[in-house]
Amino acid sequence: MSKAQIDQVFEKLKESGDKAFISYIMAGDGGLDGLKHQIKTLEAAGVDIIELGIPFSDPVADGPVIQQAGIRALDAGVSLRKILDELKKIKDDINVPIVLMTYINPVLNIGYQAFAEDARNSGVSGVILPDVPFEEEDEISTHLGDNDIALVRLVTLTSDEGRIRELCEGAEGFLYAVTVKGTTGGRTSFGEDTYELLRKIKGIADVPVCAGFGVSNREMAEALGDHCDGVIVGSKIVEMLHQGEAEGIKNLIPEKSSAVK
Numbered sequence: 001m002s003k004a005q006i007d008q009v010f011e012k013l014k015e016s017g018d019k020a021f022i023s024y025i026m027a028g029d030g031g032l033d034g035l036k037h038q039i040k041t042l043e044a045a046g047v048d049i050i051e052l053g054i055p056f057s058d059p060v061a062d063g064p065v066i067q068q069a070g071i072r073a074l075d076a077g078v079s080l081r082k083i084l085d086e087l088k089k090i091k092d093d094i095n096v097p098i099v100l101m102t103y104i105n106p107v108l109n110i111g112y113q114a115f116a117e118d119a120r121n122s123g124v125s126g127v128i129l130p131d132v133p134f135e136e137e138d139e140i141s142t143h144l145g146d147n148d149i150a151l152v153r154l155v156t157l158t159s160d161e162g163r164i165r166e167l168c169e170g171a172e173g174f175l176y177a178v179t180v181k182g183t184t185g186g187r188t189s190f191g192e193d194t195y196e197l198l199r200k201i202k203g204i205a206d207v208p209v210c211a212g213f214g215v216s217n218r219e220m221a222e223a224l225g226d227h228c229d230g231v232i233v234g235s236k237i238v239e240m241l242h243q244g245e246a247e248g249i250k251n252l253i254p255e256k257s258s259a260v261k
């Protein structure tokens, strides 16, 4: 897979008038042996893109549920290298684009170029690097670009209009709109400032805009989806997988028009 796979997903959804549902999971939570099964479970539930988290010891933006999942994965001996090796083995069985969500440290351990090449060989379509500032992304984005991998940028509530314009310029894959100030994890509703942010980004961006942080049920996913091109759900799904409640995941996903017909 390559970044074109992400574009194809959004093109198809646009045609049918549907919104993307992106699921974050922590790679190796429950052991790497279970990764393929988890991915196939999410596909079967109707997930359009998977954001695959790489466990890291100092995850600054992660809330408690994702932190715990990261600790479980690290305790199981999971690393970025092992995750890439596992993906390489299972990539032909995966039918949705994989976007890696990793802090920069594990990437630096491997080296930018080797990481980009390995990620490509493992079928990765995109990468999210929450602790790489926009001003410094060139160092890695050239390597990702050479390997057909999208660098997905984050836009936050603290980004002013000038910043949003910069982030939209040359954006790839989709833009990740962070709906709250704070860390990941379930909330019960969003404030007007969240919808205002989405309106602002949608008014500027040429690429799809997806909103994440705090979505914990289908109603919230639908409410956000009305203002953008898709939603991202992490903590709720990480928790369900950990609790063995995977059959409930499909209930989080707003119904697609193709499914109604």
Ligand SMILES: O=P(O)(O)OC[C@@H](O)[C@@H](O)c1c[nH]c2ccccc12
Pocket (backbone or CB within 6 Å): 024, 051, 053, 061, 062, 066, 101, 130, 183, 184, 185, 186, 212, 213, 214, 215, 232, 233, 234, 235, 236
């Ligand atoms: O868990 P939530 O609130 O549903 O939000 C998604 C989020 O977990 C996932 O996208 C993510 C996990 N860690 C991150 C760090 C930065 C940005 C995004 C993330």
